[in-house]
Amino acid sequence: MQTILGSGGAIGVELAKVLHQQYTKEIRLVSRNPEKVNPTDELFAADLSNAADVDAAVAGSEIVYVTIGFEYKLSVWREKWPTFIRLLIDVCARHKAKLVFFDNVYMYDPKEIPHMTEESKMNPSSEKGKVRHQLVDMIFEAVKAKRIKALIARSADFYGPGIGTSMLQETVYKNLQKDKTAQWIGGVNYKHSATYTPDAAQATALLGNTPDAYDQVWHLPTYPDPPTGKQWVALFADQMHKKAKVSAIPKFMLKILGWFIPILGEVYEMTYQYEQPYFFDSSKFMKRFPDFKITSYQEGVKEIVAQG
Template identity: 25%
Template sequence: MNRHVIVGKGAVGTTLAHLLADQGDDVLVLSRSGGTSTGRIAHAAADAGDVDSLSRAAEGADVLYNCASPAYHRWPTDWPPLWASMLESAARTGAVLVTAGNLYGYATHGAVMTEDSPLTSTDAKGAVRAQMWRDAEARHRAGDLRVTEVRGADYVGPRADSQALAGPQFLGPLRAGRVVRTVVAVDQPHSWTYLPDFARALVAAGRTPEAWGHGWHVPTAEPLTLRELGARFAVGGPAPRIRPVPAAVVRALGVVSPLLREVAAVSDHFTRPYVMDTARSSQVLGLVATPWDDAIAETLGLTTVGGRA
């Protein structure tokens, strides 16, 4: 039995906590608001940006997971001190630091992303995520700590929340036959990471020494356009009606909405192909992506997660 500490109780952190507990491990989830402890999952209120507090909470942990999610428009200000605290806590405690990353650091311009793609994004959010990994990699190479990053695409799954492009705000109206308004281009191929696959990849990376010191992609099924994804989720219901919000409207709304202003700044994520390759990570982590039919059924509650046998 191992002890795991997770920073953040959003969709990724919660999915991860339940996976670890189901495997018989003890889990401590840290967040600003805390929560109700159940079974092997304990919750505690903590400021992860306070290195002394975080180090005390992570003492004796085999793995420390970063599943935090600062407000979208506050990444450049909130991530650096929070990440510095996590790095130092991992160095003090000896826990393997596994961070739930994303694809923002890549400068893709429509190319398929691999783990070797350069982390040279020029937008503010991508630049901060890229610098986070460079800082971690440098400390790993210096022998200060053990760290790895697992990068997922936009996620879908049973615990997807309001931050997910294909979460309840998408599935609710879609399944009800109403028009779905989205900022995503509906006919560009896009990678979508299944949340349970994300959690499994995080666990595997923490347990695989060969994965430490490198970034890895979550094994992810074949890309789908948003229109194709909607058609998959519409199984047994009315045909999806998906209408993109014009980019000019998004930019105009961004004048008063910090969230939409940041969405407009990364519009290339939505208006060009946004696809990642996961062949290498599948080999190193020993995982394969959940097939789309199973992922859709599990997300809609038509079968239980993990009940594909």
């Protein structure tokens, strides 16, 4: 049995498809209101803040994938993430289940953002980054103590068909759909990597089912030549037959807008990622899995537009 905790999100759905197609028909989908992705999926409704529910959800699992997304709010992250990971480590240890944790780049030192690798220094400047750093430390402390086998599958900002949690798609694609000017946080002339969600899911499944991939961090495959903010807008505009108009959202404006649109206030502390080049290096993964085909940015944008 391979189990996905947080199965209804952008990564969870794609991951379920890949696991069913390539690895196993025994898949358990866990969330508050799980829905089948494949005909043979086992559905398990659970409150993942409840210890008994988490224990029951993991029981009988060989591999547990964590793709859950708590509300993007600092107070929620501080309250829920450490408690959940501490509980999950205990449960995985009890049931001898391997842990695959889907992660982001928030814990890296801001100076590492222009070229991030698995060896980049962890020294977050943001409060959300400090929470993510804590989770990484918790997982690898358990690994070092030989309590669990675990790996971290780390993604850059992501984009992909049919998702509503991509800042890129929210500020560029959706604005262009409405014949509005695309918006970009920070500098429009900085290159900015993004991981395509179907690629991320396929790679996460591959890592989870590769025994020697455990007990380390992996950057998920991400196309190596990222566009600038302006070029991202041009890619979408070209596929949508729209004018490539873009305006930069200055940092101070995010704070003001955050009074009315809370999510923008939450993004404020992460703007350092948009005020410099942002390059996510996945060469470690490609050296280990040289036959993996990464979707180009042009192909990814074309698929998003085609699926609406």
